[in-house]
Amino acid sequence: MTTEPRLVEVRKNVLKQNDVIARVLRDRFRQADVLAVSLVSSPGSGKTAFLEKTLTELHPRYKVAALVGDLATENDAARLARSQAPVKQIITGTLCHLEAAMVQNALDGWDLNEVDFLFIENVGNLVCPASYDLGEDLRFVLLSVTEGEDKPLKYPTIFNSADVAVITKSDLANAVEFDEPAARRNIQAVRPGMEIFKLSAKTGDGMSGYLEFLERRRIRSHAATTL
């Protein structure tokens, strides 16, 4: 006699394992007073140049460090090491995104009390990283002026999952006839109220406003910790 299947109710988040590790990381960052910022974007949007400039600008005054996700090479870490900040490459192999466990492993042996700002550069991809919490305080999504103003509408999920949008390569805006109001409108459509910075890592234009924002956010999260 064949029995009819019975339905067992369960309630299990598929990414629970990742989320548990992300929570552990977030607690570690808070306890060590680290502001953790992750960067997501499509390949070639200028994440590494942006990060190199950020590390160089913050380095004299703060203790900064970076983890860099890449499919196959260590080129980005080599580039970023020029900033003098400690940088570790996470080679993901064929994996198209970072997961919390990879961040946890990469931090092994690092004393977070010696870090004020930790940057986590995700693999260049506007789809897969959206689902994975890395324990970061802020997720930045980068959009370069050469990519087209409608990127946020094409990838609403990742733009919606981010806290801050950064329009990069602003020095090229005129050459590519970048429609800035349209880009801002599209970002706001998929994530109303999102903070937007427009800057050029090459010329340094617009960097100061963004750096002040980072410093303010760190003071704010520090205040929350000591309350």
Add this chain to the structure above:
Amino acid sequence: MHELSIAMSIVEVVQEEAQRHGSVQIHAVHLKLGQLSGVVKEALLSSYELACFDTPLAGSQLLIEEIPVEVFCPQCAVPRLVSSIQWFCCPECGTPTPTVIRGKELEVVGLEVTE
């Protein structure tokens, strides 16, 4: 494409859960999939078959319930379904809102089993 790693996580979660119910045969897995989960249904379905290969879940079905995105409208003070995920605003009064109530789910909610 990260749907294969998601499918493998589903298989793992289900196997853990099934063990708690004794030696059961799994016929189907019910999954809630939010429109903002970052996971594509079709890609997940084909990845699922691969992920089940050579596991106790081989031959089982993945039944996906898609969850639309619901936001809270601060103006109307009620939850509303967005008309498009390219436009996070109240479909009634047009007020933009970033407050997502539903639509990020990636959750196993039921198993069809026989003893």
